[in-house]
Amino acid sequence: MATGVTQPQRLVLASVCAAAVSTIYAIQPVLEAAGAELGLSLESLGWLVAAGQIGYFAGLVLLVPLGDLLNRLRLIGGLLALTAVGAAITAAAPNGVVAVVGLAVAGVFAVVVQVTVAYVAAVSPPGERGRNIGAVTSGVVIGILGVRVIAGVLGDTLGWRAVYVLLAALCAALAIIARAGLRPDVRTSGDRYAQILRSMGHLVATDRLFLGRGLITFFLFASFGTLWSGLALPLGAEPWSFGTTEIGLFGLAGLAGAVGAARAGRWADAGHAQAISGWSLLILAVSWLLIAQTGPTLVLLIAGVIVLDFAVQAVHVSSQHLLTTAHPNRASSVIGAYMAFYSLGSAFGAVTTTWAYTSWGWWASCLFGAFYALSGLVVWGLAQLVGSSRTAATTSPESVQVSQDSSPRS
Template sequence: MAHGISRGQRWLLALVCAVAVSTIYAIQPVLAEAGTDLGLSPGAVGWLVAAGQFGYFAGLVLLVPLGDVLNRRRLIGAQLALTAVGTALVAAAPNGAVAVAGLVVSGVFAVVVQVTVGYAAAVSAPDERGRTIGAITSGVVVGILGVRVLAGVLGDAAGWRAVYAVLAVLCAGLAVTVGQRLHPDTRTATTRYTRVLASIGRLVSTDRLFLSRGLIAFFLFASFGTLWSGLALPLGADPWNLDTTRIGLFGLAGLAGALGAARAGRWADSGRAQAITGWSLALLTASWLLIAQTGTALWLLVAGIVLLDFAVQAVHVSSQHLLTTAHPARASSVIGAYMAFYSLGSALGAVTTAWAYHRWGWQASCAAGAAYSLSALVVWALTTRRRPAMRDGLGGRSAEIPGQQAGVVDRGRVDDATGICAL
């Protein structure tokens, strides 16, 4: 099925990811306004944030494996349409219960992001897979960070419901567009849905590459969540006292860093995915030294945000490149399982940053974020062996596999260094 993908299609898939993931995070900048409008108590407002995350986790487990069973192009369109239904329900919600239900629906079907990555990996030529994944997953970060800016500005100008009305229209429009612009999915599914689900359990327990990359993602996004879930706390307090719109503008610094890592896919294509992971995690840990200076100089915070988001995106792209190359026949389910670690890590970061801040202040939140990134670096160091004859740590040693492209797993061959068997 790998017959290449055009630049226009690559940008379309990146836009799909950006819009879909935005439906989960759009509530955060307008949370207070939405809670008041919906009649929720301050203690119950948190459910508006949790609803999307719970739905997303359920979708990762139950829906993403469908990408290895059903026609992916049609599945992407259907999931976008259902995401539009959920966001429209939020925009029109008369009370908190309906809004929570709409956010759950949006979260469940926002996993179209992972199906999209699986589709892109499948249709891309092998030597362009990393670049394609890098461009598309940049859309995810653009959505997560960019929606903070959009929601802050649009919420102030037209109200919080306008944010979800716009997202609903975008999802519906994209659902139509992908059916017209994407390559047909010509696969013939030979695997049952239940077998795909069972294979995920075996993947976690037997595949060392997957487990190590999953643990790295868990700590990586715990660090990421520590920053972005807690940043409004010190910025909204003394000495800065910034409003929602200006706090949202810090997302632009994150965008600059994430987009700066767009070349991570090309680096992974050239066989440097493991090295990229190591130095990016070291950079991520160092970025917290700058972020910790939030109380004294905002330019140091901006520099820290750029470095943090650059490092997170570089590691994220490298991990997905390694996993989709190792498991090309079931890219959707593998990416979905990998992203479950991301979801849990993000939740952990969100919980601990608020707790640490209210107990000990922003310095404690920064210490937690640095501890998470350092933990990811330790996992990488413990699970990475020296492989001088290998280009990216995926296949058997290049000297032992005549005719194999460097970085491509020989079908059915188990790699001594990673314990992976390509399907």
């Protein structure tokens, strides 16, 4: 039964999401420094980013469904502790292979984020679900973008490994705090693990809302990953030649945009989730016109970063609201399957942006980012057309007459 989430609990849950997801994204502003120390070539740097996303994908498929079977509160604590282990492995990595393993391990267990979102959806009353999901999901965005600032500063002062030492300690501490400060959620599901895995595959094959939102999310985060996995490359090159601190500070611009979209959850509660998604995807595509401008001033680039992160957060919150509302009794497995598209999209964007940049330059990376955004918009538009045609078919005079003709007569 939904019991609500207090403000202090929202803060703890948002912090859990921020710390866990940071273990995947902290490598991005220090990508070149880490790659040089670990002996990786420029073309291989994308795999340091992709490793966490690939691990995340595995965790989404294999671990997140456990949230529909086990006490989510205990699961949150255990997954956080194991995320800390992955961060510690990365911090101590002697070479690129071990670093990739550590990042993959952290990514597998960082799916505590999705268990946390499912927990929030389960304990929230229907009228507050979007608001609470939006508040907790803001922790994800704060982690993704805020860790860039922290990693950049630590990369220039203590070295790139320091941020992973910090994240390992933070995840371990939050595992204890979450167990002490949150109440368990009660579920009555009699499903088995194998049944839940099969239901996830069934969702992809048969649920149009889920498939549409999954494809939108794939392209949404491919566009997002194109920016944040590749931005350090042009900023670290001539004419700017920024260090990790300056590159990390660009996360503040993204953070401003993401925080600006915090009301997306309230808009979704008011029934505007589909409309929010459409205009946000259009804004995302337009933002790449600004992001492509890297000289002679960075003002337009910074504006584009703010707009991009606003759009991404608005679509992401709206999608989760729609899916948890449609499937309230299996929030964990639905969110896990949905976020698999997120993980694959982020990894795809990370790999393609470094390849495009080394082959043709930043303009090519931006072209890919805009293409992914437009692809998401096309999927959204097609879903609206299909939904409208189905509604029209069920409400047409012919269908009404058929319904009347087939009704029982006295």
